Amino acid sequence: MTVIESMEAGVRTSPYVSTPARVLDVEKLTDLETLFVLEMGHGRALDHRPGQFVQAWMPGIGESPISICSSPTRGRAFELCVRRVGEVTSHFHRFRPGDELGVRGPYGNGFNMRSLEGHSVVVVAGGLGLAPARSVIQYIIDRRDHFDQFHVLYGTKTPADVLFRHDLSLWRHSALMNVMVTVDRPDEQWRGRSGVVTKLFADLPPLDPDRTSAVVIGPPVMFKFVVIELMARSLPADRIFCSLERRMKCGVGKCGHCQINSEYVCTDGPVFTYERMRSLPEAI
Amino acid sequence: MTGRILSHAELIELIDLLGASRRLIGPVRRGDHYFYEPVAGAARLALDAPQCVYSPKSFLFPPEETLLTFEKESGRFVAQPVLHDAPIALIAVRPCDIHGIRLLDHVFAAPPGDAHYEARRRQTFILGMDCAEPCRAEAFCADMSANTAHLGFDLMVARLAEKLEARATYAIEAGSETGENVLAEFGRGRAPGAVDEAARAERAARKRQAFPKRLRCDVDELPMALQRGFASKTWAQTAQRCYSCGSCNLVCPTCYCFNIRDDISLDGNCGSRVREWDGCQLRDFALVAGGHNFRSDPAQRLRHRVMRKGRWIQDRTGLPGCVGCGRCDGACTAKISIREMFNALAEEAGHDGD
Numbered sequence: 001m002t003v004i005e006s007m008e009a010g011v012r013t014s015p016y017v018s019t020p021a022r023v024l025d026v027e028k029l030t031d032l033e034t035l036f037v038l039e040m041g042h043g044r045a046l047d048h049r050p051g052q053f054v055q056a057w058m059p060g061i062g063e064s065p066i067s068i069c070s071s072p073t074r075g076r077a078f079e080l081c082v083r084r085v086g087e088v089t090s091h092f093h094r095f096r097p098g099d100e101l102g103v104r105g106p107y108g109n110g111f112n113m114r115s116l117e118g119h120s121v122v123v124v125a126g127g128l129g130l131a132p133a134r135s136v137i138q139y140i141i142d143r144r145d146h147f148d149q150f151h152v153l154y155g156t157k158t159p160a161d162v163l164f165r166h167d168l169s170l171w172r173h174s175a176l177m178n179v180m181v182t183v184d185r186p187d188e189q190w191r192g193r194s195g196v197v198t199k200l201f202a203d204l205p206p207l208d209p210d211r212t213s214a215v216v217i218g219p220p221v222m223f224k225f226v227v228i229e230l231m232a233r234s235l236p237a238d239r240i241f242c243s244l245e246r247r248m249k250c251g252v253g254k255c256g257h258c259q260i261n262s263e264y265v266c267t268d269g270p271v272f273t274y275e276r277m278r279s280l281p282e283a284i
Numbered sequence: 285m286t287g288r289i290l291s292h293a294e295l296i297e298l299i300d301l302l303g304a305s306r307r308l309i310g311p312v313r314r315g316d317h318y319f320y321e322p323v324a325g326a327a328r329l330a331l332d333a334p335q336c337v338y339s340p341k342s343f344l345f346p347p348e349e350t351l352l353t354f355e356k357e358s359g360r361f362v363a364q365p366v367l368h369d370a371p372i373a374l375i376a377v378r379p380c381d382i383h384g385i386r387l388l389d390h391v392f393a394a395p396p397g398d399a400h401y402e403a404r405r406r407q408t409f410i411l412g413m414d415c416a417e418p419c420r421a422e423a424f425c426a427d428m429s430a431n432t433a434h435l436g437f438d439l440m441v442a443r444l445a446e447k448l449e450a451r452a453t454y455a456i457e458a459g460s461e462t463g464e465n466v467l468a469e470f471g472r473g474r475a476p477g478a479v480d481e482a483a484r485a486e487r488a489a490r491k492r493q494a495f496p497k498r499l500r501c502d503v504d505e506l507p508m509a510l511q512r513g514f515a516s517k518t519w520a521q522t523a524q525r526c527y528s529c530g531s532c533n534l535v536c537p538t539c540y541c542f543n544i545r546d547d548i549s550l551d552g553n554c555g556s557r558v559r560e561w562d563g564c565q566l567r568d569f570a571l572v573a574g575g576h577n578f579r580s581d582p583a584q585r586l587r588h589r590v591m592r593k594g595r596w597i598q599d600r601t602g603l604p605g606c607v608g609c610g611r612c613d614g615a616c617t618a619k620i621s622i623r624e625m626f627n628a629l630a631e632e633a634g635h636d637g638d
Contacts, residue, residue, distance in 0.1 A: 013365065013399055014367070014400060015396040015397070015398065015399065016544065016557065016559075017365050020360070059354045059546065059555060063544065063546075085574050089573065102361075219576075246570070246578070247571065247572045247573060249542065249543055249544050250542070252396050254392065254398060255544070255562070256562070257541070257543075257569065257570070259564075259592075259596075260578075262596035262600055282578060282579065
């Protein structure tokens, strides 16, 4: 079949048209980040995988790729944690319950949660990386029997940057998981741990390298140091799953903005094994 | 031998027949240069134009196009996709540009198909014009196997007698059912005879001689050579001259990267989402929210473009990412040549292998 013929049989509707979504709830997390609880206007679930993202559109302002920070196991609503950094995300912060925006997606491969089943899971998140990581964390909590040990290591720059404090407090007091939080620069009130996230590895119990997977999401600088720690514990590179950030304009593998070497982060990623990332020199 | 033999007058008539139900777009002379432009009739076309400044890609993937419009209706925005499917005929498209369009077809048809491109493409008739000789010194289309096209057109014309245009004869062949139907409907010209056959064989022999090899490696070896040269000093050395102006992206028949922006009316009640060409050589192309730029250095951007054209597009699509048309070399204000970069990296890879 030639390309033209496959076009004849192909999709006729524009992949750039979004579907209305309604804001159900808004919760301020930090000075910069706000959590938005949304529901698709058609009333059905978004039907996403942990680690996928959506394109959120405000007519007249623009569109931004935003990770979904809730698990599909939590019902029809889904959540986006938005950091105010640009024009689109600033407008996002004006949303109140009942407001509408456009949503396209979910896009990207997301985490293959089935492939983690039976394993111990170590989630390492830095900064805003906790948002996509939270979709994985919630998923594992909701399917806890399917996983072995469950560790969450989270680091931010300062105490003021700590996201999802309410969740962290619940998680910390839960017997389901081991949660460790650290900040690079503590203030006087901070009673938790300080230093970069890799310092938390010292307190990680021994892991069976044949039955452990890691989920790593954070700023580019974080990956290589976290991977060193994981590999020092003999975790194979193909069991370390990293989620990468790029500014996708289309989300459907065409516009080129998210390209790393031969890969498109929007369709081939955003989740890549470290094994794959090693051969993508511009990944981080 | 299949196809028909047309006189120059008959070819003009055939093009006008195409123009009866389609907007005609073909090479038009502007000063010393040629551009693909809409024309009222075939007589206006410069059928023997060597190479147009831009490929005809812009008629399938315009530099700027509205993807959807939106309007406020009882407090809510309602969006409507905009699809253009007016029939067009691209006339005298050279083989390199046909290869370029084939790549765009592949990229935009990959699921989920880009309905905007597809709507235009479905209504596009392509009449190719085969090249007998290279059109410019920078071209290395023969090295990229792009100086001849076997598919991707509806009709392909090869000029046989290279004398006065008015007395020229053309061999014409169909490359699609639509093309066959047009030839049948036209009904003019004659079946090729022994003389035409000889003329065509002679032309093919001359063509084989006329295109010199300008790459110092085989095109099949290029992807590996580039991969081995990923850490080469050549990138930084060459990029010292790069202004990051994106002229290379602008003229490239296989560049398809784009940005999407919102335009809105002054009263805020209606607007559109507009797609515009973007270029990987521009400074902010790989910038993400929060200010991190994944290719902040011009050397990284140059490498991205050259690797993409010479390897990565092929890895993804199986089609060559560069057709060797030489436009980027000609357009570069700093005289950076993709062909010279390919050659330099192939040479380095050769030395590494020793």
